Amino acid sequence: MPMFEPDETIFADELPLRENWQPDRIQERDEELTQYKAALQPVINEAPPKNLFLYGKTGVGKTVATRYVLYHLQEDAAEYGIDLTVITQPCNSLNSSYQVAVALVNQFRSSDNQLPSTGYPQQDVFNALFDELDKVGGTVLIVLDEIDNIGDDDDLLYELPRAEANGYVDNVWPGVIGISNDFTFRDQLSPKVKSTLCEEEIRFAPYNANELQNILQRRVDLAFHDGVVDGDVVPLAAAFAAQDSGNARQGLRLLHKSGELARGRGDDRVTTAHLQEAKTWLDRDQLEEGMREMTTQVHFVLCAVAQLAVQSETPAKTQHVYETYTALAEELDANVLSERRVRDHLSELSMQGVLNVNERNTGIHGGSYYEYEISVDLAAVLDVLLDIDRLEGAAETLEQQAQRRSLLNS
DNA sequence: ACTCCACAGGAATTGAGGGGTG
DNA sequence: CACCCCTCAATTCCTGTGGAGT
Numbered sequence: 420m421p422m423f424e425p426d427e428t429i430f431a432d433e434l435p436l437r438e439n440w441q442p443d444r445i446q447e448r449d450e451e452l453t454q455y456k457a458a459l460q461p462v463i464n465e466a467p468p469k470n471l472f473l474y475g476k477t478g479v480g481k482t483v484a485t486r487y488v489l490y491h492l493q494e495d496a497a498e499y500g501i502d503l504t505v506i507t508q509p510c511n512s513l514n515s516s517y518q519v520a521v522a523l524v525n526q527f528r529s530s531d532n533q534l535p536s537t538g539y540p541q542q543d544v545f546n547a548l549f550d551e552l553d554k555v556g557g558t559v560l561i562v563l564d565e566i567d568n569i570g571d572d573d574d575l576l577y578e579l580p581r582a583e584a585n586g587y588v589d590n591v592w593p594g595v596i597g598i599s600n601d602f603t604f605r606d607q608l609s610p611k612v613k614s615t616l617c618e619e620e621i622r623f624a625p626y627n628a629n630e631l632q633n634i635l636q637r638r639v640d641l642a643f644h645d646g647v648v649d650g651d652v653v654p655l656a657a658a659f660a661a662q663d664s665g666n667a668r669q670g671l672r673l674l675h676k677s678g679e680l681a682r683g684r685g686d687d688r689v690t691t692a693h694l695q696e697a698k699t700w701l702d703r704d705q706l707e708e709g710m711r712e713m714t715t716q717v718h719f720v721l722c723a724v725a726q727l728a729v730q731s732e733t734p735a736k737t738q739h740v741y742e743t744y745t746a747l748a749e750e751l752d753a754n755v756l757s758e759r760r761v762r763d764h765l766s767e768l769s770m771q772g773v774l775n776v777n778e779r780n781t782g783i784h785g786g787s788y789y790e791y792e793i794s795v796d797l798a799a800v801l802d803v804l805l806d807i808d809r810l811e812g813a814a815e816t817l818e819q820q821a822q823r824r825s826l827l828n829s
Numbered sequence: 830a831c832t833c834c835a836c837a838g839g840a841a842t843t844g845a846g847g848g849g850t851g
Numbered sequence: 852c853a854c855c856c857c858t859c860a861a862t863t864c865c866t867g868t869g870g871a872g873t
Contacts, residue, residue, distance in 0.1 A: 514858090515857080515858080517856095517857065517858090518858095535847090535849075536848080536857090536858095537846095537847055537848045537849080538847085538848035538849030538850090538855090538856065539848085539849060539857085540849090540856055540857090541857080543849095543856095714860080716860085716861090738835090738836085754861095756860090756862090757861070757862060757863085759837095759838085759863080760861055760862075763861090766838085778837095780834095780868090780870055781870085782833085782834075782869080782870045782871025783832080783833060783871050783872050783873085784871070784872085785835065785836085785871095786834035786835035786868085786869080786871095787836060787868065787869055787870080789836080789837075830873100831872105831873085833872090833873105834868105834869105834870100834872105836867105837866100838865100838866090838867085838868105839866080839867095840863100840864085840866100841862105841863085841864085842861100842864100843861085843862075843863095844859105844860095844861090844862100845858105845859095845860095846857105846858085846859095847856105847858075847859105848856080848858105849854100849855075849856070849857100850854090850855085850856105851853095
């Protein structure tokens with residue numbers, strides 16, 4: 420008997436459940452698509468393109484709609500003999516105008532002529548970008564996905580749309596399509612950028628539970644064999660995804676994981692029990708992933724809070740956390756940061772949802788202060804800390820103490 | 830109505846570490 | 852080699868703040 424054999428009792432085709440799968444039609448986004456097409460019409464009329472700004476939470480179809488519309492735009496442009504180039508730049512992990520400009524230049528250049536990620540003055544990089552654009556010529560649409568990552572450093576967004584007016588380029592019409600997960604990003608932009616970049620705005624509202632159900636059902640029909648998925652699985656998955664701010668991607672992940680669990684067990688049906696389990700698994704996985712990406716010092720701070728939690732001393736005031744942190748860092752022979760910095764780390768942890776923060780004010784007896792406690796499964800936190808080399812010993816001790824006090828459920 | 834605690838968090842700056850040119 | 856650029860964690864300094872107590 421072979422070690423591996425095809426197992427196709429559950430999935431007919433897993434691809435429709437994957438993130439990068441491109442559907443042949445877009446569901447539940449008719450209004451947005453109409454707006455999108457209208458905004459790009461100038462390209463076909465051989466007029467300068469408008470700058471576009473799309474915003475909406477993750478998993479509401481911004482990227483999928485963009486791929487869909489631009490694919491058709493390129494096809495039609497080719498048919499009418501219009502010189503159109505589209506480049507897409509994901510901006511996650513690029514956190515400044517400078518880095519985005521470098522990445523764009525490198526998209527145009529061959530691999531033996533790449534620009535380094537640092538070293539040159541900013542204006543040199545911009546000029547290099549304009550040179551590349553000029554070489555390409557025609558209409559160039561630059562899609563900047565997750566543009567909110569660059570924060571308030573919007574120099575590039577100021578320069579790009581004005582490149583032609585300022586005479587930096589003379590052979591090309593650049594158009595910017597900015598995609599943002601963050602509703603507030605638009606307001607962070609300086610007024611001069613806002614007026615040009617946000618000429619045309621398309622807002623992608625979160626999907627409601629009904630819309631999610633339609634989208635998920637269609638993918639389930641494609642991905643699973645008929646009758647394998649219980650009738651109440653999709654509505655529940657849609658409800659979970661709706662809670663997660665209408666995030667269709669999350670719904671797809673849940674369904675995919677449910678199917679994998681069923682297949683792994685050799686079950687012939689996918690039930691809500693599988694879905695529940697998939698949710699627990701995914702929640703924890705995403706949480707641990709988030710925690711792992713933090714820096715060493717944040718881990719120290721988290722470890723200090725975990726220690727207080729094990730000693731049943733949470734919620735703890737910042738002051739108390741800082742003392743515990745200081746002792747821990749000294750014991751581990753690490754740099755001891757200033758209290759101000761630790762406050763930053765604590766607020767970062769609570770933004771991530773790892774810590775819970777209560778604002779308290781006892782007036783003249785203590786003024787206003789924050790109290791922190793761990794807002795997630797303590798076992799998950801210890802799991803992550805155990806994997807950090809420098810914290811291994813401390814985390815082991817904590818785990819033993821926690822077990823003795825039966826603070827861990829799993 | 831006013832005080833005043835003790836911390837929150839903004840702003841400016843530093844310094845080390847990535848890299849560049851001539 | 853000297854000199855310059857970008858990045859980011861971290862420090863220093865400082866102003867803002869909400870409500871219990873008077």
